[in-house]
Amino acid sequence: MRNRVREERTQRGISQAEIAAALGVSRQTVISIENGRYSPSLPLAFRIARFFDSTVDKMFDPEDEVDP
Amino acid sequence: MKSAKHGRLTAPAMMIVGGAGFTAATAAAQGWEAAIPIAALAVIAAIGYYVWGGRDSDLGAMLGRRVDERQILIRARAQSLAGVAGAAAGLVGYMVAVALKDPVWPFVLILGVEAITFIAGLAIYGERGAR
Numbered sequence: 585m586r587n588r589v590r591e592e593r594t595q596r597g598i599s600q601a602e603i604a605a606a607l608g609v610s611r612q613t614v615i616s617i618e619n620g621r622y623s624p625s626l627p628l629a630f631r632i633a634r635f636f637d638s639t640v641d642k643m644f645d646p647e648d649e650v651d652p
Numbered sequence: 653m654k655s656a657k658h659g660r661l662t663a664p665a666m667m668i669v670g671g672a673g674f675t676a677a678t679a680a681a682q683g684w685e686a687a688i689p690i691a692a693l694a695v696i697a698a699i700g701y702y703v704w705g706g707r708d709s710d711l712g713a714m715l716g717r718r719v720d721e722r723q724i725l726i727r728a729r730a731q732s733l734a735g736v737a738g739a740a741a742g743l744v745g746y747m748v749a750v751a752l753k754d755p756v757w758p759f760v761l762i763l764g765v766e767a768i769t770f771i772a773g774l775a776i777y778g779e780r781g782a783r
Contacts, residue, residue, distance in 0.1 A: 609720040610713055610718075613723070624722075
């Protein structure tokens, strides 16, 4: 699943470690989400969206889902 | 991410306790010369586990008991793979035992446990249908 996490994060100048700590996940999970290798659970997707003052449908694009 | 302040210490502490038990049992049965290597191994394993559990990696998070949802999924997949490999090894062992006319019960036991736990897993984790 494509997402705007890396784009939003870099725009705000936040490190992967910082967003990982804020979301309560590991840095490796943030990397996996940014690379589209891991689709977060719905609760985590909402936390990500709230973190960036956005919405889930703006942050994640299921239309561009890639094969796992 | 599951946070357990002392979670990282739990497994190493259990290793030390278990190692002390094995060491005492070995010392009682075979003397201290045989027991000292067991004690040393337990201490090294516990230290290694603790150090590895502090690393910034998926394995470190699992050993340090601070896994997040993706790492829980990875662990479940790895455990599933280990279960499949165990069943395959049990099946191969069964066939070899039959061919060699050796006792097959250990392999029947392994395969039986695999089958029963799989069915139990479906019953425990599966959805039972709409009510």
